[in-house]
Amino acid sequence: MTEPSTFATAAYGGAGWSPRRRDHAGDMGPLWSGGIDSEWKTLRTVLLRRPGPEIAAEDVDAAQQLAPLDLGRAQAEHDRMAEAYRDAGVAVLKVPEVPRPAPNRMFCADLFAMTPQGAILARPASTVRAGEEVAVAHALAAAGVPILRTLTGTATFEGADLIWIDAATCLIGRGLRTNDAAIAQITGLLAEIGLEAVAVDMPFGTMHLMGMLSVVDADLAIAWPRRTPHRAVALMRARGIDVAFLPDADEAQANRGLNVVALGPRRVLMPDGNAAMRGFYEGLGIEVVATPMFELRKAAGAVGCLTGIVARDMG
Numbered sequence: 001m002t003e004p005s006t007f008a009t010a011a012y013g014g015a016g017w018s019p020r021r022r023d024h025a026g027d028m029g030p031l032w033s034g035g036i037d038s039e040w041k042t043l044r045t046v047l048l049r050r051p052g053p054e055i056a057a058e059d060v061d062a063a064q065q066l067a068p069l070d071l072g073r074a075q076a077e078h079d080r081m082a083e084a085y086r087d088a089g090v091a092v093l094k095v096p097e098v099p100r101p102a103p104n105r106m107f108c109a110d111l112f113a114m115t116p117q118g119a120i121l122a123r124p125a126s127t128v129r130a131g132e133e134v135a136v137a138h139a140l141a142a143a144g145v146p147i148l149r150t151l152t153g154t155a156t157f158e159g160a161d162l163i164w165i166d167a168a169t170c171l172i173g174r175g176l177r178t179n180d181a182a183i184a185q186i187t188g189l190l191a192e193i194g195l196e197a198v199a200v201d202m203p204f205g206t207m208h209l210m211g212m213l214s215v216v217d218a219d220l221a222i223a224w225p226r227r228t229p230h231r232a233v234a235l236m237r238a239r240g241i242d243v244a245f246l247p248d249a250d251e252a253q254a255n256r257g258l259n260v261v262a263l264g265p266r267r268v269l270m271p272d273g274n275a276a277m278r279g280f281y282e283g284l285g286i287e288v289v290a291t292p293m294f295e296l297r298k299a300a301g302a303v304g305c306l307t308g309i310v311a312r313d314m315g
């Protein structure tokens, strides 16, 4: 007995075949989670990694930290920050455990950058942080967040070097952590989806672009005087973004007062103990929520560095 022909059935392109018509951007929401098209629209989801015993380094400098950390205090501060996010209505995702955790893995902002259509996984620049991105890939996948790109070859990139200045344009800081190969790969990827990346050179002796610039509303960025790349300031001004320069760079240096995360337009979560910076922000009409970072900052980062941004309102 001959089988009935499969020709003209849906599986083989017959009349019942239903072709996929929506593009990947349209799948964000219905199929996939996450995405940002700004640094300041209402924050919805973050990725955090609570510090564990791995932060206790024998050689603090070799571990890329500034001073020894007390684990109990570091954990308590991290818990307070996570609580501040939850209080602000932000969902907190966690990076899973790994067998041999590296000392800086709590700095989630460095381990991926978010785009409107998914994440670009970092490829950290030092041996000390190499591989931290693997557990972050697990966390993003588990949360249903698309990973648009894993960098290849000799590219090195840390997420804190990528900052969106408008819905179609980001800056990428070229420096110690992010190299030309990564910039080429990221620029190519973003061009494919209609977005532009503008590379800016960062001064020798600096770490990330995030350390010199923070966009807190559609028309306002805070920048570090004489450290922020000229092209970055010129481009933001040309796009109608007012660039306000820090009045007190010493406080920003000591207390990481620029290391903030926008919870929404002109509303930031910042390290506590920055009276002058707080007054400066409030003078610009920015609402401030403060959280202690006195212990965690000894590892050379604060709120912005510790927070992987997974989702904000878009559009």
Ligand SMILES: NC(=O)NCCC[C@H](N)C(=O)O
Residues within 6 Å of the ligand: 063, 064, 065, 104, 107, 109, 110, 129, 160, 207, 208, 210, 211, 299, 300, 301, 302, 304, 305, 306
């Ligand atoms: N985005 C940041 O500024 N992250 C801080 C990372 C500090 C860490 N000790 C590092 O050297 O990578």
